[in-house]
Structures are given as structure tokens and as C-alpha cells.
Amino acid sequence: MTAFEHPRFTRRTALQAGAIGLLGLGTNHLAPLRAAAARPLPTDVSASPTPTSVIYVFLSGGLAQHESFDPKPDAPEEFRGEFAPIATRSSGLQISEHLPRLAACSERWSVIRSLTHPSNDHSQGHMIMLSGRREIPVGFDPNAPKPSDWPSIAAVAASQVRPRNNLPPAAVLPEKLIHRTGRVIPGQFAGQMGDSRDPWFIGASPYNSQTYGAFPTHGFHHERGLENPAELVFQAPQLALPEGLSRARVLDRLSLLSLIDGQRATLERLASTVTFDRHREQAISLLASPAVRAALDVTRADDALQERYGRNSFGWSLLMARRLVEAGVPLVQVNLGNNETWDTHQAAFPNLKNFLLPPLDQGLTALFDDLQSAGLFDSTLIVVAGEFGRTPRISKIAGAKLAGRDHWGAVQSVLVAGGGTRGGAVIGSSDRIGAFPAADPQSPENLAATIYDHLGIPATAAWHDALDRPHHVYYGDPIRALWA
Secondary structure, three states, rough: OOOOOOOOOOOOHHHOOOOOOOOOOOOHHEEEHHHHOOOOOOOOHHHHOOOOOEEEEHHHHHHOOOOOOOOOOOOOOHHHOOEEEEEEEOOOOOOOOOOOOOHHHHHEEEEEEOOOOOOOOHHHHHHHHHHHHOOOOOOOOOOOOOOOEEEEEEEEHHHHHOOOOOOOOEEEEEEOOOOOOOEEEOOOOOOHHHHOOOEEEOOOOOOOOOEEEOOOOOOOOOOOEEEOOOOOOOOOOOOOOOOOOOHHHHHHHOOHHHHHHHHHHHHHHHOOHHHHHHHEEEEEEHOOOHHHHHHHHHHHHHHHHHHHHHHHHHHHHHHHHHHHHOOOOOOOEEEOOOOOOOOOOHHHHHHHHHHHHHHHHHHHHHHHHHHHHHHHOOOOOEEEEEEEEEEEOEEOOOOOOEEEEOOOOOOOEEEEEEEOOOOOOOOOOEEEOOOEEEEEEHHHHHHHHHHHHOOOOOOEEEEEEEOOOOEEOOOOOOOOHHHO
């Protein structure tokens, strides 16, 4: 090939080189690319003072508090359910018998048993718990996100924390929350901040599947039970350069322009050069960093590590989150379960026992161990919540063979671990049937404030909209009892 010839690439190859659509480079960007090649990203963030991070594990559909972290063995039969409680390593703290690994390491985590908000609707619950605001925004549409929605916690945090290693400050994985009907669930986007400030969505899991849970080992259908279709595949997004183009070759040839200039349109809507450059630098880092590519390629991780987490979408997602935190992403939201997987209206007890609680139990405890081994547990706050809890009374929906529980915003249990929290504690309580807070009620605003506070965001912080109007970050107070 002469100096004046350009390599030919298919449109698919060009899009792969563009990775996640962030690139939009011209001749003025070649110098930064070459500088990036000469200045590789650090792969060991533990070598410098450890920054704080958050992993927000979101259980879309609503975790049943009775069957997880707030059992009611003394309640009447129609409330207590089928599961027995088991003791943990923490005095007086009992949880479900189907969470034995978490019971064995209870000194590492605490539970909030009194988080409450007023909505029993899935979409409103997502908006509330993903934004940290109980008030529903004006014009809210339960079937689609709108520009008038509150920004998500991930989007707000990304606007306030300093990017590390030129990586996006907030990531959401392994998929956007999209119901099998095609309904895109609101609450997970930037909303009033503008869609250019959406968090980084990492697509590693298929949308709109009719199957639920932690495929391929624990995939199921709420009515039919075990179900793991062959087409369900968990895979890391492709960030590699096209075949035959080494990183050095790409950086040295002006043919890079013809390969990726088509991506410019994606960024033209960004208002400022500062924002453009920030996305450009992040895109360069994503392409150039072996650490980032390794963080996402979890299905090729060491076999023993995969076995510890579980070779399923829950385990792989949590492993990816842990690696992204180590690579330098301050906030990672992990959506464990598509299609509102935890919405256990029917066959709740066999489905929780066989398909949902075991991979959650295994994945979370592996995450704790892995963060501890890497020296990141004390700096990483892990929060596990859904959009609401489940009704205290067991019921059966029309046509269902087996019973379950309905939606219930009045109380839910939230697990909190790491981040310097004391572990083994119970914050608040629910009443004797698990229906309402009985002591120390906590709000989604307080939970969001706890996340922001751990990330070092000051209480006076504000984000600004397109008209430069300031908006509060905090609408509640951090839950200090977690550290007391």
C-alpha cells in the first residue's frame, strides 16, 4: 500500500472501530491520539490513593423483603411465607434460608429494613429509586422516558465526580431496562440534564427476551419455570480495533479519519467544545486501554474467578462492575434481571428459591471477596435495592397456579456493604407483618444522599441545565447510622 492509498473497510468494521459511538475525530485530534499511544493508561489504580466508588445493584421488579432480608417467622401464615429464617454471624440478625453465603459474611453488610415511598407502580417506582426523589415529575409517562424526567442518580453523580483515566464517570450494565413489551422504563436516563449527559450504557445482555433471571444457568419464566433459550448470550461489547489494524498502525495513519469521521454526527449535538473534548478523550481511552477491554470481557476471565461469581448474567455483571471500578469508573449501576425479573406475582417461592436468590447470594458474596482482595472493599459502597418491596399478604393473580406477592412501595429492605460501613447492623424496622416502617423510616432521597456523600459530592453541590439554571443534587440526608 502506498502512502496515498487508504485501506478499505466495511461499514460494520468502521462502526466497530467507533466502538460505542463516542468518537468524532478530525485532523486536529490526531495529536491527542498519538499522545494517548505514548501515554498508556494506568492499569493499577490501587498504586495511588484509592478514590471512592459506588456499585448500585438494582433488582428491577421489586425484591420481596419477607423472602430476603426481613423474614417474619412469627407472623400469621398468610404473611410469613414458606421460607424459614436462618441466623447470620451478627447477633440477632436473621435472613432467608436461601441466602446462606450472605448469612455467613454478615459482618460485611448491613440492612435497611425501613425504606419507604408512596408508589406501587413499576415505572414510578423505577423513577423514584433510580433518581432518589419520591415526587413524580410533571408530565411523567410510565411507558417512555421524557426530557422532563428527573435525572438518574448515575447521571447526577457523573456530573459531579471527576472522571478518572479519561473514563466515563458512571456506567450502567449489562443492559438498559427495557420491558419485553418494548416499554423503555423511565428513570434511568439524564432527563432534565439532557440526553448528552446520559450515563454510559454497556450492552452485554439481549433486550426484550421473554426469559427472566440469571441466564444461562438460572434463566426461567415466572409461570413455566426453568428456561434458558440458546439465543440468550451474554457478551462484552466490542471495543477492539478492526482486524488487521494494530493500535500503532491506526494511530500512525491518516486513514483513521476515513474510518471514524462518520461518527462525528453523534457528537455534533453536544453544545460545547469542553463536552466534545471530554467525550473524545473518553472514547480514546476506551479504545486504547487494555484494562478497559479486559474489564468488559468477563466471559474470558479466569475459570476459577467465573466459578466464584457464577457463570451467568448476574455473576458476569457483578464481575464487570468490580473490574470497571478498579479501572476507574466511580459509579457503576448493575441491573440484575431484565423484564422486571423480581416481579414475583406468581410461583414466587419456587422461583426465588431455585432461580433468583442463589445467583444473587453467590454473586454478591464473590463481589465482596473480590473487592476485599483488591483492597477496594472499604472504598467501594455497594447498595442493593429494587423499585419497591412486595405486599405483606400472599396472594394469587388470575390464572396463576401458585401464589406470590404484589407491588408494595410502603416498605422494602436495602442491603448496604463496603464503603467503610460498619456491617452487621440493622437500620430501622418494619412492623410485625412487614407492611410499614415501624422505626427509623428512610427515604429514597436519603439513600441517594448516602451515595453522593460517599462519592465526596458536597451537600451544596448543584448541576446546571441547558439554560444554566442550578438544580440541587441533595434532597435528603446521608444515612449516618450505616457508619456509626
